[in-house]
Amino acid sequence: MSEYYYSGKFGIERETLRVDSQGRLARTAHPFGDDEHITRDFCENQMELVTPVAGSIREALGYLAELDERARKKLAENRESIWLYSNPPHFDSEDEIPIADFTGDLSSKRAYREVLKKKYGKKLMLFSGIHFNFSFPDELLHELNTDNEDFRAFKDELYLRLYKQLMLHSYLLVLLTAASPYYDASLDKDGKSGIIMSEYSSLRNSKRGYWNKFLPILDHRDLRTFTGSIKKHIVTGSLYSASELYLPIRLKPKGVNSLENLAANGVDHIELRMFDLDPSAPLGIDGRDLEFVHLLILYLLSLPDIDFTPDLQEKAVSEHKNAARLDPDAELLERAESVIKEMEKHFGDNEKAIEIISFEKEKISGRKVCNRVKYYK
Template identity: 30%
Template sequence: MKTFGQNLAILDNPCGKRALSGIRRGIEREALRVKSDGQLSSKPHSKALGSALTHSRITTDYSESLLEFITPVFDDIPSLFNDLKKTHIYTINNIDSEVLWPVSMPCFVKEPSKIPVAQYGDSNVGKLKTLYRTGLTHRYGAQMQVISGVHFNFSVSQDLWNILYEQSNKALSLDEFISESYFGLIRNYRKQMWILPYLFGASPALCGSFLKGLDTDLTFEKSGLGTLYLPYATSLRMSDLGYTNKEQETLGISYNSLLDYLEGMKRAIRLPSEKFADIGVRVDDAYRQLNANILQIENEFYAPIRPKRVAHAGEKPSDALARGGVEYIEVRALDVNPYSPFGISEEQVRFLDLFLLHCLLSPSEHINDLDEKEMSANLEKIILQGRKPDLQLKRDGKAIKVNQWLSEIFEQLELLAELMDDDGSQEYHDALVLWKQGISSPESTLSGRVLKEFVNQNKDHGTWVLSLANKYQQQLSNMPLTDDEISDYQQQAETSLLQQQQLEQASTQSFDDYLQDYFHYLKE
C-alpha cells in the first residue's frame, strides 16, 4: 500500500497531472419553496417545471415544496456551475412570487401536519415514491424531512485508474481494483469527514418551531424572538435533531470491501423494527409505510457518503453495485451554503476535489468497532461544539487538537493543489487559502459567519434568511436565459410530463400486487 507521498510522486508528470485533472462531478441541491412572508409554500409542484417523477434536472425530495436540482456530470467546474445557475434561473421564473430558502434548517412551520408530501402521479412507481415519503412522516416526523442539503457526486478519470492500477500488485482485476479503491476513499473520508461540517457546516441555529414535539438535552441560547442556537455548533442538520436515524445505529454496515457493504445492505433491508411495526403498514385499508423494516428501501439509509453506480430502470442501488462495481461516490455531509445562491460555491468544490483525492491516494486501513466509536464521537463534537477554543478530538486513540489535525491535512492538500494548478492557474491554491483561514479563525468558517449575522444584533435567524432569499431571487431573475435555453427547459418539462403519463397508462397491475412483486426479495 503506497503512501500519499509516493502516489504524488507517481503522478508528478504531464500524464499524471492530466489524469488527476479529469475529475467528473455532479451536484444535487435541495431548496424549500417559501412564500414571500417566509412561510412554507403549500402550492403543488409547478407544471412549468415538468414532472417531478421523470424530469432529469428538476424534481422534488420529501415534500411537494422541497425542490431538488440535479446537474448532469461535468469534468470542469465552470460548466457545472453554469448548468446549476441556469436551472435556478428557470425555476425562479416559474414559481410565481415564491423564493428558495437558502439554508438547511427549515423556515417557520406553523403546522407540521400540513407539510405537503411529494406527489408523483398515479403510476405504481409514482405511488411507491409517495408512500415511501408517507412512511418517513410516520417514522421521523415531517419537519426532519424538510431539512435541505447538498450532495456532491465525484469520480476520477479512467486514465488515473489505469496509472494507479499499473502501480498495484494486480492481485485484483481493474474493475475490482477501482471498487476497492473507492471503498478505501470512503474509509479515509469517514475518519476525517468532521472537516466538512467544521469548514462548511452552516446550521448552528434553527427556528424554535422546529423543536415542537421533540425531546432534546441540548442547552440552546436564544436570539431575537424565536431563534435557538449553540454558540460553537457547526451543523445542527447533522445532529440528532437533524437528518439522523437512531434506529439505524444497529445496522453495522461495513465499508471494508464491496462484498462486506453489499452483505450489510442485504441484511439491513430485511431487518424488522418493533418500533416501526407499531405504526402499522396498512391500517383501515390505507398504507402508512412500505413495510415495517428498519429501512423501507435502501435510500432510507442515512449515510454521509455512499458508493454509487447508475442503476437500470427498477434496479436497486445495491444490485447496480453488485452488477458493475462502484462508478462514483456521493458526498452527503454538506449543509446548504447561505452565501451562494446555488447552495454551494466553486471554492467548496475545489476543496472537495482535493480532499477526496487525498482520501483516494492515501493508505486506507480497515475500520473496526473502536474506530467507529472514535469517528462517531469526533463528528458529534464538531457538530455541536466544533469552534470551541482548544477543542480536542481523538486520532487512533490519542487526543489531538482540531487546529493541529487541520494544519496537517492542509499541508498535504497544498502538495496536491500544486499538481492540480499545473496549468498556471492558482484556483486550487486560492481555495485552500480561503478555507485555511478557518484553522486560526473559527469565526471565518460558514457557521461562524452565520452566527455573526444575527446574534450580535439579537435578531431572528429567519429574518436574515428571508432577506437572503429575496436578494437571490432578485439576482437570479435579473440573469436572463437565452430563447434557446428557455425552449430547452420547456421541452424537458413537456417531455417529462408525457413520460409520466405513459407510465400511468402502462400501470395496469394493482398497487397491492406491484408492492408484492417489488419486495419479493424480503421473502427469499
C-alpha cells in the same frame, strides 16, 4: 503526474424549500412536473435541482446556475421563491409539510416517504443541503491499476478505500462548510416562534439532524461484504432500504440507485452529503469549497488503506457530530489543521490548489481563535 489527475466527472444536487411571499412554506403543488433536473425531495414543497454530469466543477456550477434561474422564474409566476437556508422557516404544524406526491411508476417513492414520516417525523425531513457527486476518469484508474487487476474489482476496491477515508475525514468538511446556527422555534414545538441561536453551527449535521435511530455498522472488506452488511440491516427491518442509510458518504452505481444495482454492477461514483446551504453564496454553495473537496479526495486517495473497524466507524460519526457544534473540541480543530498542512505539502507545486487550500485554512484558524476566546472568557 498523470494528465488525468485533476480530471473527473462532477455533479451537484441542491435541496431547497419553496416559500410564498410571506416566507412561509408554499402550499402549492410541485410546479415542474416530472423534470428530472428539477424534482422533489421528501416533501412536495422541497425542490431539488440535479445538474447533468459535468467535466469540471465550474461546468457543474454553470448547470446549477441555469437550473436555478429556470426555477426562480417559474416560482415567481406563483409569487414564490427559494428559501436558501438549510434550516426551515417558521411553520405552524406538520400539516404544512405535504409528502411529495409521486404517482404511477414513481409511487414507490411516496411509499418510502410515508415510512420516513412514521419513523422520524416530517420536521426532520425539512433540513436541506448540497450533495456533491464525483467520479475518477477511467483513464486515471487504468493508470493506477499497475498490477493489471480485474478492472471492475480494482475500481470497486479503490472507491471503497476512498469511502472509508472520507468517512474518517467528514468532520473536516463539516467544520469548513457548516452554515446553519440559527433556526425557528417551530422546529422544536408546534405553535412556538422566534429565532433561536443554536449550540450547533450545522443543525442537520449535528445529533439533531439526519441520522438513523441506531449506528449501522458495516463490513468494508470488499464491495460484496459492504452491500451484504447493508442488506442485513434491511432484512432485519432496521432499515427500510439502502436509501435510509443516513451516513454522510455513499457509494453509488450507474443508473438506478439501488443496492442490487450497486452489488451487481459496481461503483460508478461517490456522493458527499454533508454540505449546508451557504446563504452568502447566490447558488447556495461556494465553488471554492467544492474545489477543496476535490483536492481532499485526491489527497485521501494517496493514503494507505485502513481497517474500518466498528470502533473507527463509531469514532467517525461521533467526530462528524462534534464538528457540527459551535465549539468543537480543540483536538478536532488541531487535527483539521494538520490535514490541511499535509495537503499543502501534497499539492505544493500547484499554485491554484494552494490558493484553495489557503482559503479553507483561514476558516480553521478563525474557528481556533473563537474557541480560545470562549475558553478565556
